[in-house]
Amino acid sequence: MTLVAGIDSSTQSCKVVVRDAETGRLVREGRAAHPDGTEVHPSHWWSALQDALADAGGLDDVAAVSVAGQQHGMVCLDEDGEVVREALLWNDTRSAAAAAALTDELGAAEWAARIGLVPVASFTITKLRWLAQHEPANAKRTAAVCLPHDWLTWRLRGTGDLADLVTDRSDASGTGYFDSVTNSYVPDLVSLALGRSDVVLPQVLGPAEWRDGPSRLAAGAGDNAAAMLGVGGGTDILVSLGTSGVVTATSDVRAQDPSGIVAGFADATGRYLPLACTLNAARVLDATARMLGVDLTKLSELALSAKPGAEGVVMVPYLEGERTPNLPDATGALHGLTLANATPANIARAAVEGMLCGLAVGLDALAEQGADVTGVRLVGGAAVSPAVREIAPVVFGVPVTVPAPGEYVADGAARQAAWTLTGGATPPEWTLADSTRYAAEAVPEIRARYGDAARKYLNR
Numbered sequence: 001m002t003l004v005a006g007i008d009s010s011t012q013s014c015k016v017v018v019r020d021a022e023t024g025r026l027v028r029e030g031r032a033a034h035p036d037g038t039e040v041h042p043s044h045w046w047s048a049l050q051d052a053l054a055d056a057g058g059l060d061d062v063a064a065v066s067v068a069g070q071q072h073g074m075v076c077l078d079e080d081g082e083v084v085r086e087a088l089l090w091n092d093t094r095s096a097a098a099a100a101a102l103t104d105e106l107g108a109a110e111w112a113a114r115i116g117l118v119p120v121a122s123f124t125i126t127k128l129r130w131l132a133q134h135e136p137a138n139a140k141r142t143a144a145v146c147l148p149h150d151w152l153t154w155r156l157r158g159t160g161d162l163a164d165l166v167t168d169r170s171d172a173s174g175t176g177y178f179d180s181v182t183n184s185y186v187p188d189l190v191s192l193a194l195g196r197s198d199v200v201l202p203q204v205l206g207p208a209e210w211r212d213g214p215s216r217l218a219a220g221a222g223d224n225a226a227a228m229l230g231v232g233g234g235t236d237i238l239v240s241l242g243t244s245g246v247v248t249a250t251s252d253v254r255a256q257d258p259s260g261i262v263a264g265f266a267d268a269t270g271r272y273l274p275l276a277c278t279l280n281a282a283r284v285l286d287a288t289a290r291m292l293g294v295d296l297t298k299l300s301e302l303a304l305s306a307k308p309g310a311e312g313v314v315m316v317p318y319l320e321g322e323r324t325p326n327l328p329d330a331t332g333a334l335h336g337l338t339l340a341n342a343t344p345a346n347i348a349r350a351a352v353e354g355m356l357c358g359l360a361v362g363l364d365a366l367a368e369q370g371a372d373v374t375g376v377r378l379v380g381g382a383a384v385s386p387a388v389r390e391i392a393p394v395v396f397g398v399p400v401t402v403p404a405p406g407e408y409v410a411d412g413a414a415r416q417a418a419w420t421l422t423g424g425a426t427p428p429e430w431t432l433a434d435s436t437r438y439a440a441e442a443v444p445e446i447r448a449r450y451g452d453a454a455r456k457y458l459n460r
């Protein structure tokens, strides 16, 4: 049996799956935690990867490996390959002013037309502008800029040569200085952010391309493109509830949304991945459980014991600021509390409904970009919550399928690794685990009341 490994270096942890390259059968797996924070030294990802690999039985018998990872994080390297400063992650909002300035300099419509994105604090380009303005010595020392998955792939390769940095089209498309239609970097956008363009950027490999390493090293992918590969593509909208909340689909055209709600990313197969992302998903439930003094199982039971609409309690869950809508300095709030409805059950239900309502805005925006919103597939850590599964169709207004619990980002990376062995235009077909379907009547008042509460932020 030939084995392949897929790695998901995500915001909260590192997960490894080892699978049979031919059938996709899971052989073994491992995981390790990442530190908290939106500014993390990449060495933590490397040590978590070592722990997760050890937990998964190592790579000695593995023919090919692929690393997928959290998107957009800025990893700066000096000319010796040393990390210049802690990486600024996708959910670090300090570059919000840089994002606004960059947007003004070209205009939102031109950004959307040129690269399919309108800058928000998540994107790498805004972090480069922040670095140039706030840490000029670090900016000057920077000889190469790469993303979390690129850096880990490079460390696995082990040459230490900046010229050996590689990435893939999906993750490059989230930098803000890559054009996924021409498949090339845009040096004038790097210059606009950093004041110069003479930095090494990782070479963009094709979907089944690889480089030598301890085993064959695939191009890797952004975590959302890898998740799409892991669930086998298909026509349903994919909703991921990890640290981030993501609504995405596969498309043959790059999204061009001047409102910035939908980012025109690329996927990991040569197509496109229009995507809307919130900063507040699974951790809204973590925080609400903490607030109520219960665990996540009890939180789910409480939410399901309340009526749809939580008797008028609405949570706007902007606990980390927000990116969709672009409100980096916002904070969360509970609305509509009365003496009668202020119960743990209603607050638990309002947290689940609020998190899902934030993503429903992304569903609408994807539909406006031409996506067919007739069903949703739910993945990510919070998709195991019974309350989330049952309330999602009520909020989204379409049936929801939940694939068997698994690590779909790491699975997608493993499938890409297998693709390096088979070559060809499409990834190998793997048998997918069974899914469970959840259908329920929509309750439009939930979204209407949430919309009223969320609009108060936009008017500030």
Ligand SMILES: Nc1ncnc2c1ncn2[C@@H]1O[C@H](COP(=O)(O)OP(=O)(O)O)[C@@H](O)[C@H]1O
Residues within 6 Å of the ligand: 010, 011, 012, 013, 241, 242, 243, 244, 282, 283, 285, 286, 296, 297, 380, 381, 382, 383, 384, 385
């Ligand atoms: N039963 C559950 N109910 C709700 N949330 C859960 C449950 N189990 C795990 N989670 C949450 O899932 C999140 C981790 O999901 P994951 O997709 O691995 O995140 P990331 O990819 O961003 O690191 C954590 O915030 C965790 O609390």
Ligand SMILES: O=C(CO)[C@@H](O)[C@H](O)COP(=O)(O)O
Residues within 6 Å of the ligand: 010, 011, 012, 069, 070, 071, 072, 090, 122, 174, 223, 224, 242, 243, 244, 245, 246, 275, 277
């Ligand atoms: O910024 C985005 C997508 O644009 C996020 O989806 C990150 O890629 C982080 O993913 P998770 O760790 O939450 O899975």
